Amino acid sequence: MDAISYERATDVSAAIKAAQQPGAAFIGGGTNLLDLMKGGVARPLKLVDITHINSLGSVTPLPDGGLRIGALVRNSDAANHAWIRGRYPLLSQAFLAGASAQLRNMATVGGNLMQRTRCYYFYDTGFSQCNKRAPGSGCAALEGNNRIHAILGASEQCIATNPSDMSVALAALDAVVRVNGPQGERAIPFAEFHRLPGDHPEVDTTLKSGELITSVDLPPPLFADHSHYLKVRDRASYAFALVSVAAALQMDGDTVKTARVALGGVAHKPWRATATEQMLVGNPLSHDTLQRAAALAVRDAKGYRENRFKIELAQRAIVRAVSTAGGVA
Ligand SMILES: Cc1cc2nc3c(=O)[nH]c(=O)nc-3n(C[C@H](O)[C@H](O)[C@H](O)COP(=O)(O)OP(=O)(O)OC[C@H]3O[C@@H](n4cnc5c(N)ncnc54)[C@H](O)[C@@H]3O)c2cc1C
Structure with a gap:
C-alpha cells in the first residue's frame, strides 16, 4: 500500500502552495479520483482537499450579464440553481443527464471538467496496453472492445472519449475556464481546455501542473428560449x-x-x-x-x-x- 499525505486547504493560495510537491492531486467530490486510486490507475502521493475553500462554492452574476460558477459548486446544486435553470437550461439539462443523484450531490464542477475517460482498458490495469495510462504501451481499444469509443479526432495512439455531459453543454455555450496557479491566474476558452489525443493521450487538458480550476464563466445567456x-x-x-x-x-x-x-x-x-x-x-x-x-x-x-x-x-x-x-x- 502506498503512503499518501493529506492536507486540507481553506483558501486558493494555500491550495496552490500545498499542491507544489510532485505527485500532489486536488480532491473535490472524489467520485472519480478515489475510484482511480482504488483501481491503481491514479497513484497520488498527496491529496489536497479543496472542498473547504468557501470562495469557490457559489454561483455569482458577472457584470456583463454572464454567470460565474465556482469550481466547488456541486453538480446537483448547479443543475437546480434558479439562474442556471432559467438562463442556461441547456446546462441544467446536461448536469441532470449525468451519473446519479447521489453522485451529483458529491461531484464538483472542477472535478467534472477533469474526470477521466471511461475506456475499459484505461480503467483495468490488468491490460498492459493503454497509452493514456502507460505512455508508449499501445492502445488495446483499437482492435479490442471499442463500442463506446471515438469516431472523431482520434489518433493511432488513443481512441478514448471524454465522458462529461456538463462539458458538452459548456462547449456549446462558449464558457471560459478560470484557473489559478504558481504562475498566476489565467482564463482558458472552453474549446482550448480539453485536448485531442495526438501523440500524447496521457494529457487530457491544457491545465498546467499545479493549477487549480477556480470557476467556469458563462457569457450572457442567448439561448434560453431554444x-x-x-x-x-x-x-x-x-x-x-x-x-x-x-x-x-x-x-x-x-x-x-x-x-x-x-x-x-x-x-x-x-x-x-x-x-x-x-x-x-x-x-x-x-x-x-x-x-x-x-x-x-x-x-x-x-x-x-x-x-x-x-x-x-x-x-x-x-x-x-x-x-x-x-x-x-
Ligand atoms: C458510476 C458513475 C457514473 C457516472 N456517470 C456519469 C455520466 O453519466 N455523465 C457524467 O458527466 N459523469 C458521470 N460520472 C462522473 C462524475 O460526473 C465525475 O466522477 C465527477 O463529476 C467528478 O467530480 P468530483 O468533484 O468528484 O472529482 P474528483 O474525483 O474529486 O476529481 C477528479 C479529478 O479532477 C481533479 N480536480 C478536482 N477539482 C479540481 C480543481 N478545482 N482544479 C483542478 N483539478 C481538480 C482531481 O485532481 C482529479 O484528477 C459518473 C461517475 C460514476 C462513478
Missing part, C-alpha cells in the same frame, strides 16, 4: 453517453440566426460541430437542411469494429436535438 440536451445511452439513467448533443439556437422567426451544436461521446474532447452550425444559420429548420447539416458533422468520422453505428446515431441525434431546440420536433 436549446436542448439529448443524451443517447444504453440505460435511461446512470449510464454514460454513446452520443450526446447540446443544441442551442437563436431564431429570427422561422430562420436560424445563431447555432451552436456540440457532441459528446464521440471524441477525446467535447466536439463542436462548426460546419453543422454554419449550415443551419440563415435557414429554416426544414427536413432537408437538418439532414444536410447533420451529415456535415460526421463527414470526417471514422468508425472502428464495434462503434460504426455511432456515425448514423450522431446524425440522427443532431437532427432530433436541433429540431427540439428550434421547436419543430
Whole structure:
C-alpha cells in the first residue's frame, strides 16, 4: 500500500502552495479520483482537499450579464440553481443527464471538467496496453472492445472519449475556464481546455501542473428560449453517453440566426460541430437542411469494429436535438 499525505486547504493560495510537491492531486467530490486510486490507475502521493475553500462554492452574476460558477459548486446544486435553470437550461439539462443523484450531490464542477475517460482498458490495469495510462504501451481499444469509443479526432495512439455531459453543454455555450496557479491566474476558452489525443493521450487538458480550476464563466445567456440536451445511452439513467448533443439556437422567426451544436461521446474532447452550425444559420429548420447539416458533422468520422453505428446515431441525434431546440420536433 502506498503512503499518501493529506492536507486540507481553506483558501486558493494555500491550495496552490500545498499542491507544489510532485505527485500532489486536488480532491473535490472524489467520485472519480478515489475510484482511480482504488483501481491503481491514479497513484497520488498527496491529496489536497479543496472542498473547504468557501470562495469557490457559489454561483455569482458577472457584470456583463454572464454567470460565474465556482469550481466547488456541486453538480446537483448547479443543475437546480434558479439562474442556471432559467438562463442556461441547456446546462441544467446536461448536469441532470449525468451519473446519479447521489453522485451529483458529491461531484464538483472542477472535478467534472477533469474526470477521466471511461475506456475499459484505461480503467483495468490488468491490460498492459493503454497509452493514456502507460505512455508508449499501445492502445488495446483499437482492435479490442471499442463500442463506446471515438469516431472523431482520434489518433493511432488513443481512441478514448471524454465522458462529461456538463462539458458538452459548456462547449456549446462558449464558457471560459478560470484557473489559478504558481504562475498566476489565467482564463482558458472552453474549446482550448480539453485536448485531442495526438501523440500524447496521457494529457487530457491544457491545465498546467499545479493549477487549480477556480470557476467556469458563462457569457450572457442567448439561448434560453431554444436549446436542448439529448443524451443517447444504453440505460435511461446512470449510464454514460454513446452520443450526446447540446443544441442551442437563436431564431429570427422561422430562420436560424445563431447555432451552436456540440457532441459528446464521440471524441477525446467535447466536439463542436462548426460546419453543422454554419449550415443551419440563415435557414429554416426544414427536413432537408437538418439532414444536410447533420451529415456535415460526421463527414470526417471514422468508425472502428464495434462503434460504426455511432456515425448514423450522431446524425440522427443532431437532427432530433436541433429540431427540439428550434421547436419543430
Ligand atoms: C458510476 C458513475 C457514473 C457516472 N456517470 C456519469 C455520466 O453519466 N455523465 C457524467 O458527466 N459523469 C458521470 N460520472 C462522473 C462524475 O460526473 C465525475 O466522477 C465527477 O463529476 C467528478 O467530480 P468530483 O468533484 O468528484 O472529482 P474528483 O474525483 O474529486 O476529481 C477528479 C479529478 O479532477 C481533479 N480536480 C478536482 N477539482 C479540481 C480543481 N478545482 N482544479 C483542478 N483539478 C481538480 C482531481 O485532481 C482529479 O484528477 C459518473 C461517475 C460514476 C462513478
